[in-house]
Amino acid sequence: MRDVAVIGVGCTEFGEHWGTSFRDLFVKAGALALEDAGISGENLDALYVGNMSAGRFVEQEHIGALIADYAGLATNHVPSTRVEAACASGGLAFRQAVIAVASGMEEIVVAAGVEKMTDVGTGASVDMLASAADREWEGFAGATFPGLYAMIATDYMHRYPLTREQLAQVAVKNHENGAKNPIAQFRNRITVDTVLNSSLVADPLRLFDCSPITDGAAAVVVVPLERAREFTDSPVRVLASAQASDTIALHDRRDISTLDASVAAGKRAFAQAGLTHKDIDMLEVHDCFTIAEICAIEDLGFCKKGEAGRLTEEGVTALGGEIPVNTSGGLKACGHPVGATGIKQIYEIVNQLRGEAAGRQVDAEIGMAHNVGGTGATVVVHILGA
Amino acid sequence: MSVSRFWRKIPQRYNLIGTQCTSCGRYFFPPRSLCPDCRRSGKIVDHKFNGEGTVVTYTVIRSASDQFEHTTPYVLAIVELDEGPRLTTQVACLPEEAKIGMRVRSVFRRIAADGESGTIHYGTKFVPTE
Numbered sequence: 342m343r344d345v346a347v348i349g350v351g352c353t354e355f356g357e358h359w360g361t362s363f364r365d366l367f368v369k370a371g372a373l374a375l376e377d378a379g380i381s382g383e384n385l386d387a388l389y390v391g392n393m394s395a396g397r398f399v400e401q402e403h404i405g406a407l408i409a410d411y412a413g414l415a416t417n418h419v420p421s422t423r424v425e426a427a428c429a430s431g432g433l434a435f436r437q438a439v440i441a442v443a444s445g446m447e448e449i450v451v452a453a454g455v456e457k458m459t460d461v462g463t464g465a466s467v468d469m470l471a472s473a474a475d476r477e478w479e480g481f482a483g484a485t486f487p488g489l490y491a492m493i494a495t496d497y498m499h500r501y502p503l504t505r506e507q508l509a510q511v512a513v514k515n516h517e518n519g520a521k522n523p524i525a526q527f528r529n530r531i532t533v534d535t536v537l538n539s540s541l542v543a544d545p546l547r548l549f550d551c552s553p554i555t556d557g558a559a560a561v562v563v564v565p566l567e568r569a570r571e572f573t574d575s576p577v578r579v580l581a582s583a584q585a586s587d588t589i590a591l592h593d594r595r596d597i598s599t600l601d602a603s604v605a606a607g608k609r610a611f612a613q614a615g616l617t618h619k620d621i622d623m624l625e626v627h628d629c630f631t632i633a634e635i636c637a638i639e640d641l642g643f644c645k646k647g648e649a650g651r652l653t654e655e656g657v658t659a660l661g662g663e664i665p666v667n668t669s670g671g672l673k674a675c676g677h678p679v680g681a682t683g684i685k686q687i688y689e690i691v692n693q694l695r696g697e698a699a700g701r702q703v704d705a706e707i708g709m710a711h712n713v714g715g716t717g718a719t720v721v722v723h724i725l726g727a
Numbered sequence: 728m729s730v731s732r733f734w735r736k737i738p739q740r741y742n743l744i745g746t747q748c749t750s751c752g753r754y755f756f757p758p759r760s761l762c763p764d765c766r767r768s769g770k771i772v773d774h775k776f777n778g779e780g781t782v783v784t785y786t787v788i789r790s791a792s793d794q795f796e797h798t799t800p801y802v803l804a805i806v807e808l809d810e811g812p813r814l815t816t817q818v819a820c821l822p823e824e825a826k827i828g829m830r831v832r833s834v835f836r837r838i839a840a841d842g843e844s845g846t847i848h849y850g851t852k853f854v855p856t857e
């Protein structure tokens with residue numbers, strides 16, 4: 342297996358892009374990534390695209406070919422593959438690109454993610470997102486996606502001393518970071534009261550505990566590490582790429598409040614990289630809901646179960662803290678175009694490791710990305726190093 | 728949900744019929760046709776659950792998909808059946824009555840109305856026993 346490096350990244354602004362189509366979002370992110378890498382489309386050997394549900398959001402399947410076509414690559418007949426694992430589709434696309442290059446099968450590969458969610462109404466998108474869980478035995482009973490994470494929160498708060506205020510502080514911290522990120526959907530600061538006074542979505546989760554519905558696309562370029570210097574003076578190495586699965590339904594998990602797939606993928610990633618928690622300088626985790634960030638920090642082993650709320654309250658996970666979490670603003674403030682999120686996490690870490698994160702820059706040489714599909718049926722973890 | 732997709736699982740949905748692996752004794756609801764412990768060496772038979780169980784965790788859904796919007800707020804829970812398996816279900820009680828550890832039993836109720844096809848779906852809900 343060859344070592345792999347990221348040589349270029351690009352991301353659209355995240356938000357409600359009424360005037361921009363699905364294909365235009367992707368083309369924009371892809372062009373930014375190629376420009377950053379200093380290459381052109383004809384150099385590409387393959388494309389991997391993470392996308393959860395274009396079939397239902399914009400009634401378009403066959404995304405791989407569509408994207409290659411509108412990226413101007415149809416005449417080159419570049420192999421282009423869509424991968425799907427609900428909200429972990431982006432992380433999975435990145436992993437497929439890394440595997441393709443590491444194996445020696447491909448040289449210069451783009452991993453991208455795209456989702457156009459605002460062409461349908463809120464009720465319809467709530468229904469679509471619920472299809473990341475078990476349609477027949479969760480969705481049919483009336484489970485929404487926030488409802489499932491709310492049941493995690495109920496279980497968690499019954500067993501561990503997490504306060505409602507600590508949960509709100511996850512959102513406050515992520516908005517604080519989002520306010521410093523030019524691509525973030527929400528660049529406004531909020532307070533604990535903003536969260537506690539927002540409407541209940543699924544008890545105990547309120548509107549400001551939930552990530553928003555977002556349009557956006559992100560893309561990165563990966564090559565063999567030995568060739569990275571041909572393209573850039575600041576390549577970012579892929580130190581680990583791990584993936585794990587678990588039961589599709591929350592009710593079948595060993596423990597409601599632990600995402601065992603996060604635990605497994607995290608351990609595999611640390612073993613691959615030969616690193617420990619002390620080596621990680623920053624984390625981008627999958628905070629689709631505030632409770633999900635709490636679980637992620639613990640399940641990846643950065644503290645014991647039941648401690649992440651207190652660490653959040655004490656500022657340990659803030660920009661200036663010991664282990665900054667979600668410097669991009671996370672899914673909560675940066676936005677969550679489901680298929681693009683996993684690639685945006687890589688985009689953020691690469692920007693941080695290169696020292697190009699401007700107002701939200703942290704001191705980091707190694708970063709970890711954690712991308713979850715559904716309520717934890719798929720988890721993808723990557724470790725990147727400057 | 729399409730009509731055929733719904734009707735296929737009517738016996739299970741209406742009567743709380745799951746499966747059991749007679750090789751290791753483990754019960755499954757929702758039904759599984761492969762035992763994760765015994766895999767291909769497991770022998771799977773149907774099993775009708777007695778319908779009694781305990782609330783493991785719950786929420787109150789205030790904002791739902793179009794299909795369920797007219798029934799909000801409703802209590803959604805993970806219930807552990809006395810035989811062992813867990814399932815996701817609505818509990819027919821007031822939001823403030825729901826609590827972890829609450830004893831419940833299954834009843835046959837209307838679950839949702841499908842806006843597109845006009846079909847009314849029935850299935851199992853749970854009610855408090857105390």
Ligand SMILES: [Zn+2]
Nearest residue numbers: 748751762765
């Ligand atoms: Zn068995």
